[in-house]
Amino acid sequence: MLIFKFLKYPVRKINTLWFKLIGNSTDFLLEDRIFYSISIGIIILSALYIPYNFYAGLYISSISALIFGLIFYYQYYNSRYRGKPHNDNVFALIGIILFGVNYFTNAGINGSTDIIWPGYLLLVFAISPYRKHINWLIIYFAFFLLLHLIEYTYPNLVQNPFKTSKEHVIDRITAIPLAILVIYIVFNFIRRSYDKEHKAVMEKNLIIAKSNEQMVIQNVLLKKSNAEKSKLMSIISHDLRTPLINIQSYFQLLNEYNMNSTERIELEKTLLKSTNNAMDMLSNLLHWSKSQMEGPSVQLLTVNLLQGLATTIEMGKTNATKKDINFQCYISPEIEVLADVDMLQLVVRNLISNAIKFTPIGGHVELNAERLADECKITIVDNGVGIPKAKQASIFSMQTKPAYGTSKELGVGLGLALCKEYVDLQNGRIAFETDTKYGTRFFIFLPLVI
Numbered sequence: 001m002l003i004f005k006f007l008k009y010p011v012r013k014i015n016t017l018w019f020k021l022i023g024n025s026t027d028f029l030l031e032d033r034i035f036y037s038i039s040i041g042i043i044i045l046s047a048l049y050i051p052y053n054f055y056a057g058l059y060i061s062s063i064s065a066l067i068f069g070l071i072f073y074y075q076y077y078n079s080r081y082r083g084k085p086h087n088d089n090v091f092a093l094i095g096i097i098l099f100g101v102n103y104f105t106n107a108g109i110n111g112s113t114d115i116i117w118p119g120y121l122l123l124v125f126a127i128s129p130y131r132k133h134i135n136w137l138i139i140y141f142a143f144f145l146l147l148h149l150i151e152y153t154y155p156n157l158v159q160n161p162f163k164t165s166k167e168h169v170i171d172r173i174t175a176i177p178l179a180i181l182v183i184y185i186v187f188n189f190i191r192r193s194y195d196k197e198h199k200a201v202m203e204k205n206l207i208i209a210k211s212n213e214q215m216v217i218q219n220v221l222l223k224k225s226n227a228e229k230s231k232l233m234s235i236i237s238h239d240l241r242t243p244l245i246n247i248q249s250y251f252q253l254l255n256e257y258n259m260n261s262t263e264r265i266e267l268e269k270t271l272l273k274s275t276n277n278a279m280d281m282l283s284n285l286l287h288w289s290k291s292q293m294e295g296p297s298v299q300l301l302t303v304n305l306l307q308g309l310a311t312t313i314e315m316g317k318t319n320a321t322k323k324d325i326n327f328q329c330y331i332s333p334e335i336e337v338l339a340d341v342d343m344l345q346l347v348v349r350n351l352i353s354n355a356i357k358f359t360p361i362g363g364h365v366e367l368n369a370e371r372l373a374d375e376c377k378i379t380i381v382d383n384g385v386g387i388p389k390a391k392q393a394s395i396f397s398m399q400t401k402p403a404y405g406t407s408k409e410l411g412v413g414l415g416l417a418l419c420k421e422y423v424d425l426q427n428g429r430i431a432f433e434t435d436t437k438y439g440t441r442f443f444i445f446l447p448l449v450i
């Protein structure tokens with residue numbers, strides 16, 4: 001184990017030096033980095049082959065290794081440090097010339113040239129454009145056949161510098177590192193490049209998937225927003241227009257016809273009812289429009305529940321009296337909640353208004369509040385007609401259609417949607433129980449200030 005720990009440090013230094021010599025992937029293309037790696041490897045091997053071949057009496061091979069090393073050093077330096085692109089044509093042609101010379105001076109088919117030849121062709125493929133591969137393959141294969149055909153026809157042209165079988169074995173052994181080095185470097189770069197590209201593709205696909213998911217969500221939100229805007233325009237053009245037309249008609253009747261006091265009183269009551277309906281609709285529309293365009297501004301404060309709802313309770317009593325409905329309120333003056341007083345008033349006002357609207361003449365509406373652990377439960381109870389089962393699932397959504405009350409009062413269809421939104425913004429909850437025989441109970445749960 002200690003040996004491996006000691007070996008890590010020189011290996012790290014070698015890796016650091018190697019990547020410094022070949023450059024990083026952000027500054028150089030893959031083909032360039034492969035060429036730099038091969039060039040460094042060949043320069044090192046040439047430095048070893050020159051003295052070995054000279055010592056073994058392979059003078060031409062020694063000179064070939066020297067020329068080989070110098071050419072690669074020149075191309076490597078010009079490309080890596082001077083920014084001049086390497087010439088793959090020169091690289092390929094030098095290989096043909098040097099291997100041709102080496103073939104005839106180094107035992108021909110019995111020498112090591114045939115071992116190095118395929119490795120060098122692999123290098124040519126690695127650093128040249130794809131469009132040239134087939135051309136170099138044909139050229140190298142043709143030249144390979146030509147050399148062997150010449151040797152077959154004129155065997156005396158081939159020199160055999162090996163005096164003993166031992167020298168022949170050493171020549172083969174020393175030729176193997178170049179081929180192995182070439183294969184290792186090329187496939188190592190190809191594998192790393194593939195892994196990197198594969199990772200990039202996976203990351204890109206993940207980004208695209210997330211982008212598509214976001215687009216789907218945005219599309220759904222856009223459709224929902226468009227639907228809400230369409231509903232708003234429909235409400236403004238129809239539901240709000242209707243009570244205003246009624247008010248106009250009542251004024252025309254008052255202006256054009258002489259009425260006795262009883263008829264005038266009844267008409268004024270109807271006029272007041274239409275005006276109140278129009279005001280309720282307009283109030284809800286303005287609140288909803290503001291929350292959609294600007295976003296609701298929530299100010300959560302400690303609110304005394306009875307004092308905060310005082311005006312709302314009085315308004316509820318007044319509206320209930322007009323419809324001959326008994327309105328009762330049971331709220332302890334000691335209860336305090338954490339709420340936005342304006343939002344709370346709008347929510348309770350809408351619920352009381354709905355309770356009165358859907359309760360028949362002579363009915364009963366009640367508002368009460370009680371403590372539940374760390375919550376306050378506000379309940380609005382009526383003994384009206386209840387909520388039809390078909391509407392219960394969508395009662396708090398924008399899809400709910402406005403319905404007529406027991407005295408033909410028409411709502412705007414936004415009240416309960418606003419109630420749900422505003423209760424949620426106050427960190428509360430809203431729920432209901434309903435029965436077509438016994439009426440409806442709406443519950444508001446808000447944080448209690450203890």
